[in-house]
Amino acid sequence: MYYPEPTTIWESIQYSPLGIFIAESTWAFPTIETIHVIALVTVLGTIFVMDLRLLGVASKNYPVTAMSRDTLKWTWGGFVLAAITGTLLYVSKTSSYMINPFFMGKMALLAIAGLNMAYFHSVTWKTVDNWDTSPVVPTGAKVAGITSLIFWITIVFFGRAIGFTLGIYDCYMVGQGDNGFIVNMLAGIACAGA
Amino acid sequence: MGDLLFNITDWMRGTVLLDWAFWMQETAFSLFMVENFWNVPIAQAIHILSIGAAFGSVLMVVLRVNGMAGAGLTFEQTAARFVPWVRWSLLVIVLSGLSMIMAEPVRNMINAVFWIKMIALIVMVLVSLSWIGSVRAAAQTAGAAYVGTSGAKSTGWVIMALWCLIIVCGRWIAYVPV
Numbered sequence: 001m002y003y004p005e006p007t008t009i010w011e012s013i014q015y016s017p018l019g020i021f022i023a024e025s026t027w028a029f030p031t032i033e034t035i036h037v038i039a040l041v042t043v044l045g046t047i048f049v050m051d052l053r054l055l056g057v058a059s060k061n062y063p064v065t066a067m068s069r070d071t072l073k074w075t076w077g078g079f080v081l082a083a084i085t086g087t088l089l090y091v092s093k094t095s096s097y098m099i100n101p102f103f104m105g106k107m108a109l110l111a112i113a114g115l116n117m118a119y120f121h122s123v124t125w126k127t128v129d130n131w132d133t134s135p136v137v138p139t140g141a142k143v144a145g146i147t148s149l150i151f152w153i154t155i156v157f158f159g160r161a162i163g164f165t166l167g168i169y170d171c172y173m174v175g176q177g178d179n180g181f182i183v184n185m186l187a188g189i190a191c192a193g194a
Numbered sequence: 195m196g197d198l199l200f201n202i203t204d205w206m207r208g209t210v211l212l213d214w215a216f217w218m219q220e221t222a223f224s225l226f227m228v229e230n231f232w233n234v235p236i237a238q239a240i241h242i243l244s245i246g247a248a249f250g251s252v253l254m255v256v257l258r259v260n261g262m263a264g265a266g267l268t269f270e271q272t273a274a275r276f277v278p279w280v281r282w283s284l285l286v287i288v289l290s291g292l293s294m295i296m297a298e299p300v301r302n303m304i305n306a307v308f309w310i311k312m313i314a315l316i317v318m319v320l321v322s323l324s325w326i327g328s329v330r331a332a333a334q335t336a337g338a339a340y341v342g343t344s345g346a347k348s349t350g351w352v353i354m355a356l357w358c359l360i361i362v363c364g365r366w367i368a369y370v371p372v
Contacts, residue, residue: 040246041246049251070262160235160239
């Protein structure tokens, strides 16, 4: 198949041998996507378990540190696998993803969810000995739990929305009609040099 | 494999399933699902979120039987925490799944992978029910020191593998040649 000379860094990624292989193969994209979903539900499931403990909704009599020990390695294992498979999916259609508001929104939410987790582990977690076995958790931990739940629910919705809107947005649209502030802003990133 | 699945799907086209699918397509609920662009993605997001909730809960029970989580808890305490979440999540999985089937009845009903998924789902539920019953009975006297037999441990991982198979089929409904 003929591919045009890349005009943006995103097209260079998409038209790399790896990007072309994943895009052209009949089995690669669905297989990687399937592994992405299995990794994702592992992340989601273990995060839900931990967040519900932090919110004091479930497992109230089980120490928070023990719950963290049970779940965190699965959350991280699933996350690393989801990140690797997600990157491979991204490589196959980079240009389309870069101008898609749901993809960029999902990446932003992942970053914010990561910051939320980092803040929780570096600040709130320091006092965990005081509330480890208590069914009542401090407000900081509750906030971390509820924001994490909201972020991850939104990340899943955005993830699904990407699949339904990929290709709707494209660089040829830029400057034509009213595409809205977000799409125009993303076009500045995705279409630079195009 | 692709040819076999295609042949099964092709055979389905000549059965009553096609009439059912056409009938479903004309129902008010099916029309509602397709008239708004966001209805199907929202149903799919709810489906994935509830799979996450069930998958995480089942994993915690399997880990407890394997002595890899729930330290200091009896099996009954672990089951009381997670089994209701599996049940309610399964209900949401089924309801969101039904709405997705109603949105695209022909794509789902006339699809060999969809029916493999349904069979795997039933097998998973039956194996899980039988497993949880036998583990409960065995764990009753052991208290917090309970760890499953090698059979109970590996059956737990078989159940996790069945969940993964169901997810694989769920994704491949969209890609299998029909």
